[in-house]
Amino acid sequence: MPQTSPPSILVIGAGITGLSTATLLQKHLSTANITIVAAETPNTPSPSVDYASMWAGAHYRPIHPLSTEQLKEEFRMGVRTAEVMKGIAREFPDSGVEFMPGVEYLENPPEEIFKIRNGDVYAGANDEFRILSQDALPQGAKWGCEYQSYCVNISIYCRWLMGRFLANGGRILQHRLSNAVDAFTLADGDRTGDVPVVVNCSGRNFDRDPKMKIIRGQTVLVRQQYTKTITRQNADGSWAFLIPRPRRGGTIVGGTKEVDDWEATARPETRAKLLQQCVETFPDFVDSVEKFEVVQDNVGRRPWREGGYRIEIESVGPGRTLVHGYGAGGRGYELSWGAAERILELVKESLAARARL
Ligand SMILES: Cc1cc2nc3c(=O)[nH]c(=O)nc-3n(C[C@H](O)[C@H](O)[C@H](O)COP(=O)(O)OP(=O)(O)OC[C@H]3O[C@@H](n4cnc5c(N)ncnc54)[C@H](O)[C@@H]3O)c2cc1C
Known part of the structure; x- marks a missing residue:
């Protein structure tokens, strides 16, 4: 040749x-x-x-603090991706990418997170990042913030x-x-x-x-549509989150992070737990489990690599x-x-x- x-x-x-x-x-x-x-x-x-x-949420939630070289590099990649996604969302509304508010409540925040100040770059340029005052936080949360994020209808x-x-x-x-x-x-x-x-x-x-491991994730897709992506870290290390799917694709109610759990089918008890947790954590979305219109359960294996x-x-x-x-x-x-x-x-x-x- x-x-x-x-x-x-x-x-x-x-x-x-x-x-x-x-x-x-x-x-x-x-x-x-x-x-x-x-x-x-x-x-x-x-x-x-x-x-x-095919099983992701998917939202953008930056990870702070940037305590390792790996996290610093991921931060740069996240900010760059947000910049490109902004262009895609603007130019191609049918792409399934939409910018919307992102909210976080942490019950067990890392010490270094308190060094972040209003106006710092959290998610990307012009992200409107602001730290929530204590009286704006739900009970149990010790730190919270709001910024411009985006969600993807995968x-x-x-x-x-x-x-x-x-x-x-x-x-x-x-x-x-x-x-x-x-x-x-x-x-x-x-x-x-x-x-x-x-x-x-x-x-x-x-x-x-x-170095590869899988992290099993189970979530529930419901027909109801939320308007922002919101994440709560619970004191026991578990997570509650809502990820709206753009173009009226419903909302992901999540979710689990189970290291090395190879179960391929959705566990009914996990679905029940996630919906109950959602009602208790985000009552402004759906206020009783019976009211959820469940579309499907999602189970996927996140391809996680040590380092x-x-x-x-x-x-x-x-x-x-x-x-x-x-x-x-x-x-x-x-x-x-x-x-x-x-x-x-x-x-x-x-x-x-x-x-x-
Ligand atoms: C429940 C859940 C929620 C998530 N939420 C988010 C989120 O909110 N935000 C976010 O950014 N990420 C999220 N993720 C993570 C995200 O889904 C993964 O990081 C991402 O999908 C990995 O993409 P990938 O292309 O590297 O791998 P994959 O999507 O796994 O694609 C691998 C590709 O390689 C092909 N392949 C594999 N083996 C072979 C083979 N032997 N021969 C030929 N082809 C092969 C597959 O067919 C496939 O096409 C979530 C994941 C889960 C499970």
């Missing part, structure tokens, strides 16, 4: 990370052929619990991203791989041609990374590079564009190194 032919890049995964990355590669490497290969896509009729993107948004990718000449192969390196071989037998770079957005890296998102280059042979982008945990949507931009830089670096061979 002559060096001048346009490179083909294969992205494993059609979750939020793979779709955002493939879209960005398409935009910035306009001569490259970009193919997504994924076991499941937003069109898969009954997505599995392992396809985390099925509309993922289909919208996929539609743009296809309309711009991208290709999607539905196929289950047994590991990331096999993507090079798959490309050999396919009309994809010479593939110098495979981007691994498989969520959990085929369960081959000892954070793995975004890095791995050389797998002469002229062949794997760029990893997996392990987003519970933050795949809110970090998506920041992560995709870092992955893009690594893909460019890999292509430049290959050109020097």
